[in-house]
Amino acid sequence: MSERRDAGPPTIAAEFAWARELSLGGLFIALGVVIPIAFHVLGGGRLGPVFLPMYLPVLVCGMLVSPGIAAAVGVLTPALSSALTGMPPVLPTLPLMMAELGVMGAIASLLHRRAHLPALLATPITLVVGRAVLGLCVLGAVSLLPPDVLASLPPPMRQPPAYLLVATVTALPGLVLQLIAVPAVVALVERRSTASAAMSDRHAGA
Amino acid sequence: MSLIAIHDLRFTWPDGTPALAGVSLTVEEGRSLGLIGRNGAGKSTLLLHLNGILHGSGAVRVQGRPVEDWPADELRATVGLVFEDPEDQLFMPTVLEDVCFGPLNQGLAPDAARDRALAALASVGAAGLAGRAPHHLSTGQMRRVALATVLAMQPRVLVIDEPVMALDPEGREEVIALLAGLPQTKIIASHDLEMVLALCDDVAILDGGRVHAHGPARELLADDALLRAHGLRMPASPGGG
Amino acid sequence: MLAHDLLDIWAHLRSPVHRLDARVKLVCATALVVAILATPIARPWLLAPWAGVLLAIAAASGLPASWIAKRLAILAPFLALGATALVFVPPTETADAWQLAGIELSREAALVWLSVGGKCLLALLAATLLTGATASADLLRAAGALGVPRTLTALTGFAITYLVALGDEAGRMVTAWRSRGRVRGPVRNLRVAGSMFATLMARTVERAERVALAMVARGYRGRMPVLTAERAPVTQIAGAAAFVVAVAATFWLGVHA
Numbered sequence A: 001m002s003e004r005r006d007a008g009p010p011t012i013a014a015e016f017a018w019a020r021e022l023s024l025g026g027l028f029i030a031l032g033v034v035i036p037i038a039f040h041v042l043g044g045g046r047l048g049p050v051f052l053p054m055y056l057p058v059l060v061c062g063m064l065v066s067p068g069i070a071a072a073v074g075v076l077t078p079a080l081s082s083a084l085t086g087m088p089p090v091l092p093t094l095p096l097m098m099a100e101l102g103v104m105g106a107i108a109s110l111l112h113r114r115a116h117l118p119a120l121l122a123t124p125i126t127l128v129v130g131r132a133v134l135g136l137c138v139l140g141a142v143s144l145l146p147p148d149v150l151a152s153l154p155p156p157m158r159q160p161p162a163y164l165l166v167a168t169v170t171a172l173p174g175l176v177l178q179l180i181a182v183p184a185v186v187a188l189v190e191r192r193s194t195a196s197a198a199m200s201d202r203h204a205g206a
Numbered sequence B: 001m002s003l004i005a006i007h008d009l010r011f012t013w014p015d016g017t018p019a020l021a022g023v024s025l026t027v028e029e030g031r032s033l034g035l036i037g038r039n040g041a042g043k044s045t046l047l048l049h050l051n052g053i054l055h056g057s058g059a060v061r062v063q064g065r066p067v068e069d070w071p072a073d074e075l076r077a078t079v080g081l082v083f084e085d086p087e088d089q090l091f092m093p094t095v096l097e098d099v100c101f102g103p104l105n106q107g108l109a110p111d112a113a114r115d116r117a118l119a120a121l122a123s124v125g126a127a128g129l130a131g132r133a134p135h136h137l138s139t140g141q142m143r144r145v146a147l148a149t150v151l152a153m154q155p156r157v158l159v160i161d162e163p164v165m166a167l168d169p170e171g172r173e174e175v176i177a178l179l180a181g182l183p184q185t186k187i188i189a190s191h192d193l194e195m196v197l198a199l200c201d202d203v204a205i206l207d208g209g210r211v212h213a214h215g216p217a218r219e220l221l222a223d224d225a226l227l228r229a230h231g232l233r234m235p236a237s238p239g240g241g
Numbered sequence C: 001m002l003a004h005d006l007l008d009i010w011a012h013l014r015s016p017v018h019r020l021d022a023r024v025k026l027v028c029a030t031a032l033v034v035a036i037l038a039t040p041i042a043r044p045w046l047l048a049p050w051a052g053v054l055l056a057i058a059a060a061s062g063l064p065a066s067w068i069a070k071r072l073a074i075l076a077p078f079l080a081l082g083a084t085a086l087v088f089v090p091p092t093e094t095a096d097a098w099q100l101a102g103i104e105l106s107r108e109a110a111l112v113w114l115s116v117g118g119k120c121l122l123a124l125l126a127a128t129l130l131t132g133a134t135a136s137a138d139l140l141r142a143a144g145a146l147g148v149p150r151t152l153t154a155l156t157g158f159a160i161t162y163l164v165a166l167g168d169e170a171g172r173m174v175t176a177w178r179s180r181g182r183v184r185g186p187v188r189n190l191r192v193a194g195s196m197f198a199t200l201m202a203r204t205v206e207r208a209e210r211v212a213l214a215m216v217a218r219g220y221r222g223r224m225p226v227l228t229a230e231r232a233p234v235t236q237i238a239g240a241a242a243f244v245v246a247v248a249a250t251f252w253l254g255v256h257a
């Protein structure tokens, strides 16, 4: 997390970096609520589970902030969206998405910001890890259900691997979209945003 | 000793865009300076150097002391910066919390910060807005509140980027009257030369990251050839005509 | 114009629910949602008391019924999808099947559907009433006062503050995209939409950096300052405590009776 209380005067670059974590994280949570609505308007409702529009801002943000904030953004985005727009529904999707996006945000940040992996590589790894987390969560949730309830679930839900397969195949266009869009946006942003670089070191004359 | 003294300030953005190419300027206590010049002349970049947010090469002194030597919080309490777009400057959920942000960061107790904030809001004629969400305000109201957020920190110098942009004529007049009534030293960057003429004692013309002229506002703003050479036009004289 | 009706449009009403302290409302709503989610999935009728309480609160809140209904309607496709899935769950031998319009449905599956759908609806109703009858700024301050970490409230605060502005920006882009006429072919269409959202995100990063500059210029030093709120009236605190106890007792009775 970015809140610091340690002694000693922080440099202005450090202050700016902390402030940027919060403002960037917060604004991208808002984007995570707004972009799915825009998708809904554009595509008439069917496109959500196919294109995973909420993943886009969470992944991009993950590549731009520290792991703690990235995880918080991943958890808060679906929660706020669910409370304000009703999507994703509280059961069963919301807890799964909070776990998946929280982990994906943190992984994206660790890979790109800490390990300096290019976004082009970090994105597919993050997507795979995200699907794995989703699978584990479904497995965990299913193992918690009483057997009579389990028997009454639709067939794919009864078998986590099958659920994961269905969810992944449905979302294939979305995963491909992330694969292309996330590195592109990250590159665009890193090229255009110069303010943080300007604060971090001194620049001499023209 | 000048309140603000800039000597040979140079700055290039990290993407290689040169913005300041040797700026030298002084501002005396109690005076107000208008910073004018075409788009991309470097006005906004220069303002960011005045309270230590950007560091170029050369020297920026406030009250005779280089900005690098100032404790960051004292410098920001001395030089208050009002940004161009109030939407980016008002980031808290309510107006009151936003205006309290600076005073609380200065270490004031919540009650004292609240008093300061309410006084600052009253001084810009926005006392009734305290409980509102900033982003539901009109542009004119946002500008007043943005000014209050900085006034609440009680700075000695007010540095304001484009104070009347996107205001309707009436809102513009109100903000100009408001600024005219503030006693602080002011540095105002703007394309609205009529406002600059109304508010500023002195004017500096910036072009290509350099100061091309610096002098009394009445003289420079009456020099049509000079203004035209730097992409500017003479303002209508205040008497009309 | 995409997000303008998500927050604060009814915060100006003066109903008894609006006048309650935000912390009290947050605690009560949380208790209700926890009870709703924890209700055994095979016994959807146990959701009835929560539905009753929420409907009573909705009536007292003065929020327009049509607005609440519109909020809940978003779940309709999701519920319909679940209902369709029901048809594909064959009744097990032990379970008694339900006959509906000639189709044989598994009773247990139908109960699960009712239960999951009911939980989603009621939880959304609770969230809708809470955010509809409370100013978002008060809700945030309440969350902070109740011990939610400052980083989380700060992030949510920025999100809420910029929701409308970013919604407007996205709305303008959607309008521009539509007015330029549709491009033919799904791939090209997607490319256009993709570059649109990419631009939106890049602009948002720049805006976030301007916000961060403004924070630093006003003395931000790594810690969001908070204005402490005054204490809630004792009667309201007692009321909230009584409400939580009543919810817990009802829950316990329902599960164990």
Ligand SMILES: Nc1ncnc2c1ncn2[C@@H]1O[C@H](COP(=O)(O)OP(=O)(O)OP(=O)(O)O)[C@@H](O)[C@H]1O
Residues within 6 Å of the ligand: A194, A195, B013, B014, B015, B017, B018, B019, B037, B038, B039, B040, B041, B042, B043, B044, B045, B046
């Ligand atoms: N964040 C940034 N990153 C890179 N270059 C920048 C940035 N901000 C400004 N510049 C460049 O620096 C130069 C000076 O810009 P600046 O914004 O200071 O001009 P200005 O006089 O304020 O212009 P305007 O009248 O349009 O506000 C321009 O060439 C501009 O493109």
Ligand SMILES: [Mg+2]
Residues within 6 Å of the ligand: B043, B044, B045, B084, B161
């Ligand atoms: Mg400018």
